[in-house]
Amino acid sequence: MGDWADVGDRGSKLHAFRTAVRREFGHNLEKATPANVRDFLDRNQEQLLTGAATERFVLNEPKTTYEEILKDFFVKVLERPSDEALILLWTLAFEMSFFNIEQHAAERLQSLFGEMSDGRERE
Numbered sequence: 001m002g003d004w005a006d007v008g009d010r011g012s013k014l015h016a017f018r019t020a021v022r023r024e025f026g027h028n029l030e031k032a033t034p035a036n037v038r039d040f041l042d043r044n045q046e047q048l049l050t051g052a053a054t055e056r057f058v059l060n061e062p063k064t065t066y067e068e069i070l071k072d073f074f075v076k077v078l079e080r081p082s083d084e085a086l087i088l089l090w091t092l093a094f095e096m097s098f099f100n101i102e103q104h105a106a107e108r109l110q111s112l113f114g115e116m117s118d119g120r121e122r123e
Contacts, residue, residue, distance in 0.1 A: 012083055013083045013084065013087070014082075014083040014086060014087060017087050020044070024036070024040050025040070032098065033098075034099070034101055034102035037095065044091075077089060
């Protein structure tokens with residue numbers, strides 16, 4: 001589990017988050033892959049949420065569409081302290097970007113293997 005949420009006197013939460021990201025992926029994110037990005041975000045998700053991990057987590061989502069849920073997320077981010085808002089937005093963008101990379105790679109592999117199986121069926 002990461003340790004950037006409880007920074008205390010050591011500095012800001014954002015500074016600790018930056019340090020954790022650079023430690024995990026390198027200074028220029030050269031070690032980032034879709035797999036380890038997902039793992040990092042999963043390990044650090046607790047620290048992105050406010051409240052203790054021992055508290056009961058209640059799902060009460062009145063929004064019914066993906067668009068409404070996204071709008072609600074962005075409205076709530078505007079109300080967060082700057083460090084927390086930046087971390088939430090950065091992790092969302094990071095996750096979405098690497099998800100897109102993973103999807104693109106899967107599509108390329110599918111098209112390569114799909115063509116091979118199509119060719120074999122026609123023989």
